[in-house]
Amino acid sequence: MPSLFDFCVLGNGPLGAAAxxxxxxxxxxxxxxxARHDERVSSHNDHSRIYRxxxxxxxxxxxxxxNLPMMLELEQRTGIRFFRSTPVYYDGIGNVPLSDQPYLTRxxxxxxxxxxxxxxxxxxxxxxxxxxxxxxxxxRSTVVTSIHTLTCSHQVHTVDGNVARxxxxxxxxxxxxxxxxxxxxxxxxxxxxxxxxxxxxHCFIRTVLLDPQVGEFFACxxxxxxxxxxxxxxxxxxxxxxxxxxxxxxxxxxxxxxRHHPKLPWALDEIRRMxxxxxxxxxxxxxxxxxxxxxxxxxxxxxxxxxxGCNGGAVKCAQSLSRQVLTQGLMQAISTS
Ligand SMILES: Cc1cc2nc3c(=O)[nH]c(=O)nc-3n(C[C@H](O)[C@H](O)[C@H](O)COP(=O)(O)OP(=O)(O)OC[C@H]3O[C@@H](n4cnc5c(N)ncnc54)[C@H](O)[C@@H]3O)c2cc1C
Numbered sequence: 001m002p003s004l005f006d007f008c009v010l011g012n013g014p015l016g017a018a019a020x021x022x023x024x025x026x027x028x029x030x031x032x033x034x035a036r037h038d039e040r041v042s043s044h045n046d047h048s049r050i051y052r053x054x055x056x057x058x059x060x061x062x063x064x065x066x067n068l069p070m071m072l073e074l075e076q077r078t079g080i081r082f083f084r085s086t087p088v089y090y091d092g093i094g095n096v097p098l099s100d101q102p103y104l105t106r107x108x109x110x111x112x113x114x115x116x117x118x119x120x121x122x123x124x125x126x127x128x129x130x131x132x133x134x135x136x137x138x139x140r141s142t143v144v145t146s147i148h149t150l151t152c153s154h155q156v157h158t159v160d161g162n163v164a165r166x167x168x169x170x171x172x173x174x175x176x177x178x179x180x181x182x183x184x185x186x187x188x189x190x191x192x193x194x195x196x197x198x199x200x201x202h203c204f205i206r207t208v209l210l211d212p213q214v215g216e217f218f219a220c221x222x223x224x225x226x227x228x229x230x231x232x233x234x235x236x237x238x239x240x241x242x243x244x245x246x247x248x249x250x251x252x253x254x255x256x257x258x259r260h261h262p263k264l265p266w267a268l269d270e271i272r273r274m275x276x277x278x279x280x281x282x283x284x285x286x287x288x289x290x291x292x293x294x295x296x297x298x299x300x301x302x303x304x305x306x307x308x309g310c311n312g313g314a315v316k317c318a319q320s321l322s323r324q325v326l327t328q329g330l331m332q333a334i335s336t337s
Pocket of ligand 1: 048
């Protein structure tokens with residue numbers, strides 16, 4: 001193990017895992033340090049994320065389109081399957097008409113993203129980690145407690161008492177990488193509902209809703225292993241989002257706050273109205289960082305690259321976005337040196 005790494009990548013979420021692999025593949029010595037799921041809250045903490053290429057902001061569309069071949073190549077390279085092509089239905093602008101499916105048409109979902117799919121973020125991270133290890137990256141499961149910047153290097157201290165030394169830091173700690181005062185943290189509750197199977201796996205995104213306080217309602221749905229039940233994950237996005245302004249409120253939301261989301265009764269009524277028979281309901285907390293223009297940000301200071309602001313949609317473009325972030329960070333470092 002080198003005594004001085006070229007890079008320490010902090011945070012083993014989709015973005016950090018993708019960055020570590022990319023840097024290792026380009027020949028850098030890399031130490032990826034990421035907390036385990038029970039040690040730090042994250043944005044990706046469950047089994048499904050929607051892959052879609054239709055997005056109001058073309059910035060995200062371009063990144064998602066660029067990511068698809070990268071994901072397929074990674075699946076082939078590692079033998080780990082994390083992406084499944086699945087219809088994504090939505091009610092926005094589009095030109096691919098739907099076949100007559102009663103519950104979709106009843107709910108005003110009248111378009112289909114022909115390239116849609118479901119990503120398992122935890123399996124995606126496993127695949128990225130496997131590929132990074134094959135390129136010589138060291139991966140450590142622990143919590144970063146502090147960073148000391150010296151003249152030409154950094155020391156990354158972790159909760160287990162170890163110190164990793166590196167020339168540069170790529171900080172992808174998600175909710176924790178945001179500089180104070182930049183962006184807002186939006187809290188969400190996910191509803192995992194087991195129900196009798198009544199349709200093929202699919203995702204939907206609804207933006208035309210009767211309740212003006214709900215901005216968006218979406219779901220990923222897939223058959224369970226035994227295929228006698230189906231699990232659908234619903235997320236409601238309030239038009240006036242619930243904001244978390246400090247690490248204390250963030251921690252409290254993940255511990256218990258998510259159970260008291262004011263719109264939960266609305267969501268359950270809505271799910272039943274759409275024809276789902278709820279056999280089992282589990283709630284889970286989630287949060288993401290939102291920036292003023294809906295696009296992520298990169299800051300570089302003394303060879304410490306900090307990335308934040310995935311704005312609720314970056315698993316679908318983890319590899320293409322991390323590549324862009326690293327390139328942009330390098331440009332910033334050159335222009336300020
Ligand atoms: C409810 C919800 C639904 C979403 N739906 C979608 C979707 O359908 N499609 C999509 O593409 N995206 C979706 N997203 C967004 C997506 O989950 C995020 O954009 C993505 O997870 C961001 O990845 P990240 O690696 O930047 O951060 P994270 O996923 O938050 O990962 C950061 C990692 O850093 C670790 N960490 C933090 N602090 C430390 C520390 N001190 N030491 C070590 N490690 C640390 C955390 O444990 C975590 O593993 C959704 C988000 C939410 C909240």
